[in-house]
Amino acid sequence: MTNGAFPFPTHLEMIRKMSLGHRPLVDLVREIQTIYVADERPWIIGFSGGKDSTCALSLVYIALQQLPPEQRDKHVYVVSSDTLVETPVVVDMINSVIETINESATLEGLPISAHKVVPKTDQTFWVNLLGRGYPAPNQSFRWCTERMKIDPVSGFILDKVARFGEAVVVLGSRSEESASRAQVIAKHKIDGSALSRHSSLPNAYTYMPIESWSADEVWMYLMSSPCPWGGSNQLLFELYKGSNQGECPLVIDKSTPSCGNSRFGCWTCTVVTEDKALHGLIESGADWMRPLLDFRDLLYRSRQPxxxxxxxxxxxxxxxxxxxxxxxxxxxxxxxxxxxxxxLLQTRRDFLRELLTIEKSIKEQGRDMELITRPELHMIRREWLRDPNEPDWADSLPGIYREVYGEDLDWVEDDAGAFTKADSQTLELLSEAYGVPAALIRKMLEAELEVSGLGKRRGILERLESLLQRDWEELSVINARNAEYRKYERSHVEDVKDEFAEFLH
Structure with a gap:
C-alpha cells in the first residue's frame, strides 16, 4: 500500500491495526484496490445512508485515497435512491453526505461523484396511492418497491452498462442480515472471485466488501475514526441509538427483504403493523414528526379488510x-x-387534504420540507380527471390546494377535462329518471369525445362494448348475480362428475 496522505491520521493507524470479518483490515483495503485497478469497468456504490452502506463507501473512499493518482483511472459513482417519502431526518443526512463527498472528492482529485435518483413522476408513492387509488402497500401487494426503488437504481446502473459494456456495483450487504440474504449472496457468487453476478441486470456484477462482517464490527469501524470525506458518523450513530432499528438497504432486486421495520425506510411504510423507527425518532425528541406517524397509521388502518x-x-x-x-x-x-x-375518490381527496395540511404546518414551524412535490400534484390531478371508475368532473384538486394554502398553482387549462360539475349533476338526474348508471354514460361520452373529429373511428365500437361489459350495478345486485352463477356452475360440475362415474361403472 502506498503512503498517501489521509485527511485524518487515525485512518492509516486504524487500517494497520484492526481486523474485522476474520481478516486484517489492511488486506481488505488491498483487495479493494486490486479489484479496482484490474480492469476498466466503472464502479457504482449503492448508498442508502445507513451504517452498512456508509461503511462500504468509506472503505472504497480510503482505498482510492491510498492509490497513486495515475492508478485512479476510472470513475466511481455513488448512487442514492430517494423514494420521495424517505424519513425526513435521513433525507437531510443523505443530502449532506452527497454534497460533502462531491466537494471533498473534487478537492482531493478522486474520481468519485455522488448522485441521487428518484422515481419517475408517474410512478411515485403519492401518484399511485392518491392518484390511481392503489391501497397502501402490504406484504401481499408490495407495489412500491419496484416502482420507487428498483427501477430508478436499475436505470442508473443500466445507463452505465450501456456506456461502458459492464459495471461493478458495490454494496454494503452482509450475510448476517438474514438467512435469505445469505442464500442470495452465495447463489450468485463467481468461483475464485470476490465478485458475484447481478441477480437480474445483465453485464452487471456486485462486490460486497463487508459481506462477512457483523453489525458490531461495522459500528467498531465507523466509530474508530472520522469519515474520510470529512465530518463524523456521530449523527448516524445517534439516529440508530434513538430507535434501535436496522437500515433499509439500497434495493436493486426483488430478493432484498422489506425494510418497513427499519429506520432507513419510507415514513409512509404500511408493510409492518407498527413503525418503530418513527416512534423512536419522536421519543428521541423529534416531536414535530408525530403528525407523520399519525398519517402513516391512518394509511395502515385504511388497508385493513x-x-x-x-x-x-x-x-x-x-x-x-x-x-x-x-x-x-x-x-x-x-x-x-x-x-x-x-x-374511493373521496378517500383520496381527504388524504390529500390532510397531507397538505401537515406539510403546511411543518413549513410554518420553519422546516423547508415538501411532503408531496408540485409535479406530483399535477399528475394526481390528471389521474383524477381520467379515473376509470370515478372521473373527477368537479376538478377538485386545485380547490383542495387553495383551501389549504390560500393560493393557486399554475394549473394546466387543458387538464380540466371536457365536462363540468354541472354536467355531472345533470347526468345524475337523468340517471334517476331512466335507470341508467350515470358513470356508464360519462364513460361512453368520454370515449366518443376522444375520437370526435377524427376521419376514422377505428376501435370505438370495441371500446363501447368493453364499457358495457363492466359491472355498473350496486354491489348487492352483483353479489346476488354471481352467487347464482356459482350455484349453477357447482351444480353443473356435480352433474358431470355423476355422468363420469356412471360411465366408469
Whole structure:
C-alpha cells in the first residue's frame, strides 16, 4: 500500500491495526484496490445512508485515497435512491453526505461523484396511492418497491452498462442480515472471485466488501475514526441509538427483504403493523414528526379488510367486481370473498387534504420540507380527471390546494377535462329518471369525445362494448348475480362428475 496522505491520521493507524470479518483490515483495503485497478469497468456504490452502506463507501473512499493518482483511472459513482417519502431526518443526512463527498472528492482529485435518483413522476408513492387509488402497500401487494426503488437504481446502473459494456456495483450487504440474504449472496457468487453476478441486470456484477462482517464490527469501524470525506458518523450513530432499528438497504432486486421495520425506510411504510423507527425518532425528541406517524397509521388502518367498505371502491380499476373464488369444484371452499378495488375518490381527496395540511404546518414551524412535490400534484390531478371508475368532473384538486394554502398553482387549462360539475349533476338526474348508471354514460361520452373529429373511428365500437361489459350495478345486485352463477356452475360440475362415474361403472 502506498503512503498517501489521509485527511485524518487515525485512518492509516486504524487500517494497520484492526481486523474485522476474520481478516486484517489492511488486506481488505488491498483487495479493494486490486479489484479496482484490474480492469476498466466503472464502479457504482449503492448508498442508502445507513451504517452498512456508509461503511462500504468509506472503505472504497480510503482505498482510492491510498492509490497513486495515475492508478485512479476510472470513475466511481455513488448512487442514492430517494423514494420521495424517505424519513425526513435521513433525507437531510443523505443530502449532506452527497454534497460533502462531491466537494471533498473534487478537492482531493478522486474520481468519485455522488448522485441521487428518484422515481419517475408517474410512478411515485403519492401518484399511485392518491392518484390511481392503489391501497397502501402490504406484504401481499408490495407495489412500491419496484416502482420507487428498483427501477430508478436499475436505470442508473443500466445507463452505465450501456456506456461502458459492464459495471461493478458495490454494496454494503452482509450475510448476517438474514438467512435469505445469505442464500442470495452465495447463489450468485463467481468461483475464485470476490465478485458475484447481478441477480437480474445483465453485464452487471456486485462486490460486497463487508459481506462477512457483523453489525458490531461495522459500528467498531465507523466509530474508530472520522469519515474520510470529512465530518463524523456521530449523527448516524445517534439516529440508530434513538430507535434501535436496522437500515433499509439500497434495493436493486426483488430478493432484498422489506425494510418497513427499519429506520432507513419510507415514513409512509404500511408493510409492518407498527413503525418503530418513527416512534423512536419522536421519543428521541423529534416531536414535530408525530403528525407523520399519525398519517402513516391512518394509511395502515385504511388497508385493513374490515375497513374496506369505508375507504375503497367495490370495483377494481378495470370496472369489474372480483372475488377469490378458488376452485369451483372444491367442496372445501366455504366462503367467497369480495376483493375491494382502489381507494374511493373521496378517500383520496381527504388524504390529500390532510397531507397538505401537515406539510403546511411543518413549513410554518420553519422546516423547508415538501411532503408531496408540485409535479406530483399535477399528475394526481390528471389521474383524477381520467379515473376509470370515478372521473373527477368537479376538478377538485386545485380547490383542495387553495383551501389549504390560500393560493393557486399554475394549473394546466387543458387538464380540466371536457365536462363540468354541472354536467355531472345533470347526468345524475337523468340517471334517476331512466335507470341508467350515470358513470356508464360519462364513460361512453368520454370515449366518443376522444375520437370526435377524427376521419376514422377505428376501435370505438370495441371500446363501447368493453364499457358495457363492466359491472355498473350496486354491489348487492352483483353479489346476488354471481352467487347464482356459482350455484349453477357447482351444480353443473356435480352433474358431470355423476355422468363420469356412471360411465366408469
Amino acid at each position: 374490515e375497513n374496506a367498505d369505508h375507504y375503497r371502491n367495490f370495483r377494481r380499476r378495470t370496472g369489474r367486481v372480483s372475488y377469490n373464488t378458488g376452485d369451483i369444484s372444491d367442496d372445501s371452499v366455504q366462503e367467497v370473498r369480495h376483493i375491494p378495488g382502489p381507494y
